[in-house]
Amino acid sequence: MPELPEVETVRSGLAPVLAGATVTGVEVLEPRSLKRHPGDITDFKNQLVGRQILAVVRRGKFLWLPLAAEGTPIALVGHLGMSGQMLLRTPDFAPDKLTRVIISARSLSGESVEFRFVDQRIFGSLAIDLLVPTMDAGPGGFAPESNAAFDARSQQWSNLIPQSAAHIARDPLDDNFSSRTVIERLRKKNTGIKRALLDQGLLSGVGNIYADEALWRSRLHYDQQASSLSKAKAGELLESVTEILRSAVLAGGTSFDEQYKNVNGESGYFEVSLNAYGMTGRPCPRCGTPIKRDSWANRGSHFCPLCQKLR
DNA sequence: ATGGACACCTGTGGGC
DNA sequence: TGCCCACAGGTGTCCA
Structure with missing residues (x-):
């Protein structure tokens, strides 16, 4: 269901809380929500827990969270499919129906927060993926050695894209859209x-x-x-x-x-x-x-x- | 290159 | 009340 405006609304809601936050736990309630993740559930958890989220980035209907990592830049990539939602809740907030994955995090200000991936039809997904230079990197675009070269406020994210979304063109609200x-x-x-x-x-x-x-x-x-x-x-x-x-x-x-x-x-x-x-x-x-x-x-x-x- | 059909899924609402 | 069908913001793949 969600198109660019809905995904952007989600992105701008996640960013102030998740940029700079550190993942403290992962709970996978529906394995099919990880169908685009290359590894198994354990691998998904291992790649996330303890990692810091550097930013919340969107292109078109794809949304991703670059993660602090040594070496190859990686990100948690999300797509909402037809019915996905990404909710931010306090840990004690009542359970949300159709929750598929819960990612717990500690924000920069020290608060505990739950990122709940809710998806009725399970067309959406979460996955860890490599970030690669986008085909039409804008002025000044370059491929970084690692995500450590970036910070949460950097504009350079516009020149990186998850490998699995490399075929997605820039959207009309992208500064480098031509x-x-x-x-x-x-x-x-x-x-x-x-x-x-x-x-x-x-x-x-x-x-x-x-x-x-x-x-x-x-x-x-x-x-x-x-x-x-x-x-x-x-x-x-x-x-x-x-x-x-x-x-x-x-x-x-x-x-x-x-x-x-x-x-x-x-x-x-x-x-x-x-x-x-x-x-x-x-x-x-x-x-x-x-x-x-x-x-x-x-x-x-x-x-x-x-x-x-x-x- | 294009397009059609279909697969992936669950839930809701309308008609009978 | 139940049953069946149509329908729903997307993407990807296979086949003419």
């Missing part, structure tokens, strides 16, 4: 525009909700060929995507059920700003035509049949 390059690549795609927006190797962070919203705002049909867009139209679409992601981050993300919560278990309120997604049958805020839902790529696509005609 609109020009993405527009260029987008217009060479011989595919439908929504498929291109959801291609995490072209730009990351956009999922089904924000794709539908950006297409609605730009009056584009989901199956419009990406290569048919003028440079200006492609630019306008990318602007829509960026603005929508920004506003949604400010709103704390979109929550329409129990599946998305911030680190305190609270809902975001971007739902009130949705124009197309989940609005099947309700009037298009622009022209009043009922919003339609089409089955598309094993999921749903919501659009205004009048404003968003296929050309």
Whole structure:
């Protein structure tokens, strides 16, 4: 479920507490939540306990915690899948339903905290992974000898990425995101525009909700060929995507059920700003035509049949 | 390169 | 009340 704004809401909630914290314990209640970890449960615990967390970093929908380690830089990598949550609780806080992994830590200020990974569908995961230089390292980018070369406030994290996420492109809220390059690549795609927006190797962070919203705002049909867009139209679409992601981050993300919560278990309120997604049958805020839902790529696509005609 | 189908999962809500 | 089906913010892989 979570897309960039939801993951960013989680990241910004974790960072003040976990940056600089030291892991004191790990409890794995659901082994399938570690399916992307290369080793077994014991290995996962051994790699975490006693380690210091240096920062909380996000690209697209991936989130990771670089760990202090000698030699090769490593990180705890998390993905929320369709239903993941990362909650911060005091140890005495009532158990949360569907908790899969609990990581106990001591923060820089000496407080005990529990990081609870909650995930109904178990599409999300936690894993330890190597950090490698990102393909398009920005100005001044370099590969460090080890994480020890970094501190929690460093901006350099933008040039490292977990090996397992190396194929994920920068997202529109990344300082080193290049609109020009993405527009260029987008217009060479011989595919439908929504498929291109959801291609995490072209730009990351956009999922089904924000794709539908950006297409609605730009009056584009989901199956419009990406290569048919003028440079200006492609630019306008990318602007829509960026603005929508920004506003949604400010709103704390979109929550329409129990599946998305911030680190305190609270809902975001971007739902009130949705124009197309989940609005099947309700009037298009622009022209009043009922919003339609089409089955598309094993999921749903919501659009205004009048404003968003296929050309 | 593209896209479709499917696998990975649990839970909820609607219709009957 | 129960049962069955559709549906849900994602990703990855295999196969035409």
